[in-house]
Amino acid sequence: MTDAPSASGRPRSVAPGPPPFVEPPPGWEFLLTDQGLAALAEATLELESGAAPDAVNRRLRTLGRAPEEAAALLTQAQLRERARAKFGPLASELLFTPAGLEQASRISVSRGHAARFSDAGCERVADLGCGIGTESIAMLEQGIAPEAVELDGFTARLAEHNLATVAARRGSRAPRVRTADAVDVDLSGIDGAFLDPARRTAGHRETRRLSSPDDYSPSLDFAFGIGSRMPTGVKLGPGLDRDLIPGEAEAQWVSVDGHVVETALWFGALARPGIARAALVHRGGAIHEMTASGDAPDVDVRSMGEYLYEPDGAVIRARLIGALAEHLGAGMMSAGIAYLTGDELIATPFAQTFRLLERLPVKEKALRRALAARGIGTLEIKKRGADVDPAALRARLRLRGAEHATLLLTRDETGKHCALLAERC
Template identity: 40%
Template sequence: MDLHTAQLLTSPEGERALTLATGLPDPDSLGAGERMRREFAPELAAAALSQMGLRRRARAKLGPRADLLLWTSDGVEQATRASVSAWRARRLVSAGITTVLDIGCGAGADALAFLDAGLSVTGVEIDPATALLARHNLSTADAGADDPPGPAAAGGPRRPGPRAVVIAGDGVELAPGLIRGATGRVCVYLDPARRTARGRSWRVEDLSPGWPFVEAQLQADHATCVKLGPGFPRELLPDDVAAIWVSDHGDLVECGLWHLPGDGAPDAPDPDAPGGTGRIAVPASRSAVLLPSGVQAWADPGAPDFEVRAPGRYLYEPDPAVSRAGASRALAIQPPVTGSSGTRQPGGAPAHVWRLAPGVGYLSSDEPIVTPLATTFEVLEVIDHHMPALRAWVKAHRIGTLEIKKRAVEIDPAALRKKLRPKGPNVATLLLTPTTNGLSALVVQRLRDTPRNTLS
């Protein structure tokens, strides 16, 4: 989007065009275009109708709030899910942060979450058009520069309300001065763009701001939080910062790097947390956070890997964030329990859990464990994995709805399902994985009841 189009959309005439476009039953139709051009110049009509499609895409991440905002295509693609942005903002508040310097703020989706949490935000965006959209979007927040002061602390003066400023400029050049001039405890937030003229890129050298700048912020005296793609190369992660992989409703969405120096960094352990600690960002740690529950599981780099055995009665598919963080061992930890008298008692001995094959993510046990860190299945049957045997099993059991899951196997589940020709009233889940006996096909069902051994 060019600056002129952004100026049109943020003008009073643009607001009127957006209102009309919002009320059209089919903004993508030829009739909608004709209707808009009767009222507005062709350029504004097209821009307003384009926003309808962008808002529809953004709704999947931000919900109804997306309809109040202005977007670019890149801005929608890079926007963080609202639940993840809110989680991050809450963590910064609990760390004592009062001001966020959002370098490369894009359309301002994360900045809105910071404002919602009561944090002041200075956003910097190198593209003037996107900066103008971000300024408009932050003006829709309940908190802003013109809001009244916040409530007074008990017995103290009234606290100034959070403020939002968006600057069009190069964040790398402006960052030193903005950090020096910030009031309160500041955190630099970075969500490096991962797009080039060729489209979306996963190459580290294509990040903007560049990786050397990101590394420098993570070594600075101020707090820094960096949002990266979940597949960012582990070998490039700095050893002395916390890396947290985040999943939302089972989808792996990001890897965050956290540097929270000073007395404000919360580090009180929570024995209830899987892995033995509830710290937000322990330096040099690797952990997983599962939303919406907020459960955090920690990797133990000194622990030996699981033993390898044949499948037991139960099978566990760790949440992808848990797997990526290397925190699968936390599944076996039994938390403290509260007795009938209300007294806290130590957790039980670690559950006996093992892998099905070296390097395979699936875990197994003979006793059930309900854990927020994994999906639990009961193994019903182990069958021959060859095509004729699988097809015969599906036919004999009249399977019409067949879910196929796999790990470390070069199989296309959709293509395999088509070849098996499922037909009938019954439902089944088939899991293909290497085991100690080679490739195996396991018939499993998800556990929906709560066994006695519960990890929470």
Template identity: 40%
Template sequence: MNPESILSLLAPPGAEALSEACALFSPGSELALVAKLRKRYDATVVTAAVTQASLRHRAVAKFGADDAGRMYFTPDGLEQATRTTVGVHRARRLASVLPGASVVDLGCGIGGDLIAMARAGLTVTGVERDEATAEAARANLATLGLPGTVITGDVQSIDLTPYDAVFADPARRSEGRRLFDPNAYSPPWSFVTSLLEGTACVKLAPGIPHDAVPEGVEAEWVSDAGEVKEAALWSGPLASPTPRRATLLGLPTSPLPDAIGSGDADAFAGVVTVTEAPEAVVGAVGRYIYEPDGAIVRAGLVTAVAVAVDGWLLDPRIAYVTGDTYVQTPLASAYEVLGEVPYKEKALRAWVRSEGIGTIEIKKRGIDVDPAQLRRKLTPKGPASATLIITRIGRDAVAYTCRRLP
């Protein structure tokens, strides 16, 4: 989309075309909807309206139906936008340390983080180099009734001195492909690390290596409903004394235990934070295997799960915990161990056939295997279901047949 496409939908007749397109839209209806609307509206406006209706439909998963139904998007802007749950968590953390602070968002995209920060009472300014995306961010603040400014420009040329804190979300895609090397980010890693010399929060991909985190900067890995979403680096007064943190969002809001290993319940319902990795022993497989949340794994805090379930590690280098007690914990998924099968295709196929397994979940760590490809080779057929956990203990590959627990 271009800036004119966004602007054409903000006033009549584009606003009416957009409202009608959203009301009639369903996945796969685009061509018929375009034909219908072109009887009443200009072709350019119709294209923009139907495209926007499609983007709003997709945006519900990130922003919820109420906000997504009023916001404006570009395809890339929606793809790269922060999920609301994550943005709200970050904004609350910023506001709890610097209430009412002025924050500049470098690379604000369509404004997902601006919205969360403005709602948290922060004074926000966004900077975005793409004109269409900047127009979407302005429109989103306006349509949601939130104060804030969006500047179109290069983030590296902005004077940061008027702001209390900086938030940055470097571009981590090039020609549609993800970038895993921080030095390939835009703006470059050298600029990002310069921001972290002051009061800043930088959103990064969760694969950021621990040794890439600058000295004195806190790294927080965030998951939402069990899916790792990002790493965030916090500096200056925004950083806590702990160097690494795992934050789990989207958890059930029922009361949590007073002590969850080394974790503690956040002030906000449905959030658990883990900040310490106590000592844990290593031993043979017990009655249960626990798979820690991905944020805990990325943060290197797996032993917190071992303490929480009164268990131990299967291997000191592998992120699986085992134990003889079943503990329901927000920190990990639990599996009851039913047996051990030789990690050989023939033996695994015989197990699938003898148990009548038609649905098989394959989990793996430390083993170079494609679960989807292995599943096809095992040709599961039958009414039963099971989980197969494949891992490495020392130099040996092992396979455990399991049942997933609540």
């Protein structure tokens, strides 16, 4: 056993030896045969056409498929259905594991990663911990030669299938996927590296998320060490402890349609000069970005205006609320709360905007009467700075009526709780 420093600076034991082998679920080997892929294509098409999973399973059994093969085909077809949200139509041709799909980036986000490497002139990039191959797929599309490495042998075989599928579309050579531990890979002749450290326990399904960055595989220390030597991108969770971000890295928080999906750290030639913080927002198929040389200080609290802006989660995580406020000519709604308020309606992809209609009573009985008097039967409840369960409150309000509105539970410029009736702009 040898000791290596962890991301938190504490020694951590690292055991040498071959990569662990995780047995694939029963029947999943069949998916990698020509017969299995043909059967899977049929099952996928059936689900896409609206067939019930039970009906698909019965048909597979009627055709003589062994129970474990039928289960594998149905599970994989359902994974493809779920994967459409991340991969679009391409999902119908790829193979997944539940854990691999959970950790995989959306293909639109991965294409942004690959573009960084392409813009930096990287031609061969090591995809260390490639999972099901999403990043390598995006690299192939950019004309980059991926050197894909995956610790789990079965996942590596699925990734190799996925890369071969995309390479065939492009008429290019299918890359191999090497089964190895990222820490053992020789990076000689490589122009750059991308790492997506595993944040779940080993396995193909029923995995759990790791809570400590010290448990990431490979470790953050290893990933950041590569970043000190070559152009490197490291994909991490959106809730990454900011104290772990190296000073030389560009930190970019990425959201897709309002959901923050990752923190990406960029090193070397991939880090843009003068940019330390970035919020990248994918919304409605368009991409927008806000950048700064560092955290933006909050602006002053002001009295409530006609409009309330709720910054996108990527803007909040990047601590660029103050920069957004300056752009909008807005102020903080209340100290320490990520709501902005202003007098003008300014369209922005970096925030949801609400027109404030009136201030309602905070006490629940009075609030229920006020909503009933206005005939509001459908109510979106949003809160910041208020200790309330929106779903439970909605049930207790016993809403009836044909009108719909948004209720914002927060604090005003004095720090006092307030209930604001609003409409989305």
